[in-house]
Amino acid sequence: MPKTVQYRDGAVIYFQGENAADKIYLLQSGNVTLHYQDIETGEHISDPVQSGEFFGVKAALGRYPEEENAIVVRETTIMIFSVPEFEQLVGSNIRIIMKMLKIFSKQLRRVHRQTANIMEKEGYDPKNPEQGLFNVGEYYLKNKRFPQAQYIFGRYLTYYPSGVNAGKAASNLQIMRTESSTADSPAATEVPGVKRKSSIGQVVAEEAGSATAKAYYDAVSCISQGKFQDAFMTLKKILDDAADPEYMAKSSFEIGRCLFMMNKFDECIQHFTIMLTSYPKHPNLPDALFFIANSHELRGKKDMAEVFYTKILSMVPDGDNPVNKKAKKALTALGKT
C-alpha cells in the first residue's frame, strides 16, 4: 500500500545522485521544488511540482540515480509508491501514461536537440533532412557498406525524386547494382542456352538479341494478362543480363509499369526516377512522369503529384497528345487548373 508522509519546510525528500531510486512520489498538498543543473550550460534550474503530479518517476522506472534534489518548501503531504504499486495504479489508467509519455517524449526531443546543436557546431546540419539523408548514404557508400547505401539512396529517390542530389543518388544506385549483379552471378553477362550454341560473335549477338526480344514480348504478354509479378521477374532478368541495350531500355519502362500495377508506389517512383536519369531521351519519358505523378497522388502526396503533372504539360504541350490529356484531367481532378 502507498504510504502518506508529512514533510516540514526545508526537508529533503531525495538528493540528486542518490543511488538505486525505487520510490515514486505524488504531491498531494503543499509545495515541492526540484533543483538541478542544466547539462549544457550548468545553469541552476528550479522546477516546482504541481499538486497531483508525480515526481521521481524516471529514476525509479529506469533504476537510475535520482536526477535532482527534491526539497519541500512548506508543510507538505506526499504519497510514496513502490514501483509495483505505481504500475498497478497507472496500469489501469491509460490517460496518465499517455500524459507522461508525451512529457518524456518532449524531454527526450530536447536532449536530442541539444545533442544536435553540439554536433552542428562540429559540422552536422540537422535542419536539412534532404541533404542529411544523402550524406548518410554517401558515408555508407564511401565505407563500402553497399546494402546500407543502396537502401538510403533508394529512399532518397522516393522522398526527393526531384531533389538536388537525385541525379547523384540514381547514378550511385546504378553503379552499385551493376557491381553487385556482376559480383553475385559471374554468368550474368552470358545469356544461357542460346549463346553457347555458336562460337561466331555476330551470330551470338543476334541470337542473344532475339532471345531477349522473345523474353521481353513474353513479359509484355504477361502484363496484358495481369500477371505482373511474372512479367516483373522476366523484365528484371533482361536488365540484369544486360545483353541488349534496346530491350533493357524498353524493359526498364515496363518494370515501372508493373510496380505501379502491383501498388508498389514507392518503388515505382524510385524506379522511374532512376530510369529518367539513366535514359534521359527514353521515348516513354512523359508516361514515366505520369506514373510518378500518379504514384504520388495515390500515396496522398498531392503537392508532389501536381509538380509532376505540370511538368508533363510543359514537356508535351500538344493538347491532343494522350499523356497531355491525362495529365490535364488529373490536375483538374486535384482542383489545380
Add this chain to the structure above:
Amino acid sequence: MATLIPDLSMFSRFARTFQPGEMIFSEFEPGDAFYLIQEGRVELVKVIGDVEKTLDILQPNEMFGEMAILENSPRSATAIALDTVLVLEFNRKNFDILISGNPQIALKLLKTFAKRLYDSKRKFMILTLEEPEARIADVFLMLEEGQTDIDRTTDRREFQATVDDIAHWAAMGVAEAREIITHFVAQRRMELFNDKIVVKNINDFSRFVSSRRRQLV
C-alpha cells in the same frame, strides 16, 4: 515476451523480418512506423561527418521509432539489424490502438523512455566536454556505470570494447580516438588489447572528468 505483452497475436500480420546488416530506417527519413523487437538486436547509429556513432543496441522486447510517431518528425537516428531481426511494425493509427488497448505496452514504453532519457542525457554529457581527452575518459566512465556485477573494491576496470567503439561513443574520428588512447597507454593509465581495454584507475578518470566538467558551470 508473452509475460510482458500478452495479447499481441492479433498484431502478427504486422510482423517483418530484417536480415543482418539490413537497414530498417535511416536518419532524416520521414517516419511513419514504429517497431517492437521480437527477436534479434537492432543497432541505432548516427553518422556525423566521417564518423558513425553508436547510440544504442536494442534487445528483444524493446521498441524504437516511436518518437517520429509521437511527434511527427524525421527519424533522428538510423536503425540497422545486427542479427536476423523479427519486429512488429506499427503505423501511427495502430500505435494509438495498440497503446490504448494494452496498458502493459504503454507502461513498457514509459520505462523505455525513462531509460532512453537517462542514457541520452548521459551521452550528451560526454559531448559537452570540450577537451577530447576528457570525452574519451568520460566514455569509459559511462561504460563503467553500465557494468553490473563487477568488483568495485578495486580501481581497475576491464571493458570489452574496441577503439572504434570508444570513438563512436565520443563522436570523434577513430584516428583521433586512437591517438588519445595511445597517449593514455603511454601515461600507463590504460592498457590496450585486441579484444578489451583496461583502465588502471577508474577513479583517476572520474577526478579528471569532473575537474573538466566543473569549468563548464
